[in-house]
Amino acid sequence: MNHPELVRELERIAVGAVALTARALSQAVPGLELTLPQWRAILIVGETADGTRIGVVATRVGTTVPATSRLLRRLERRGFMRFVPDAVDGRATRAQLTPAGAEVRNAILQFRRDTLEFVARRVLEQDDPSLARGLAAIAAELGKYA
Numbered sequence: 001m002n003h004p005e006l007v008r009e010l011e012r013i014a015v016g017a018v019a020l021t022a023r024a025l026s027q028a029v030p031g032l033e034l035t036l037p038q039w040r041a042i043l044i045v046g047e048t049a050d051g052t053r054i055g056v057v058a059t060r061v062g063t064t065v066p067a068t069s070r071l072l073r074r075l076e077r078r079g080f081m082r083f084v085p086d087a088v089d090g091r092a093t094r095a096q097l098t099p100a101g102a103e104v105r106n107a108i109l110q111f112r113r114d115t116l117e118f119v120a121r122r123v124l125e126q127d128d129p130s131l132a133r134g135l136a137a138i139a140a141e142l143g144k145y146a
Helices: 003-027 036-045 054-061 065-077 099-124 129-143
Strands: 081-085 093-097
Touching (some): 003 099, 036 054, 054 065, 054 093, 093 099
Antiparallel strands (some): 081 093
């Protein structure tokens, strides 16, 4: 496979992953409407029990701190987020998921995992050990953008 073919296949993977996430956002929790940036914020904030500083969320979502603060406040009004002072730096604020936010996060992740489990079984049917190594390398590189 040459470079342009690999780029084309990576693009197909990226499009499929975004489509899977969009489907999870619309189907995992009936009636829930989340934008992709809201989902990213919930995903990031829920990585640890003590939450995440707003500036870290902004950097990882790719928006400004004021825009991220507004996004998180909207999620707070919906009951998914709460804010607490940072234990290390009292000037900083941490966003944390509420139990409702954690429930939404878990439902969406489970929906995606179930679908990815199906995809993994189909891929393993090809019985190609180099495929797993290649996917691990791709995941490591794309993980730098998460």
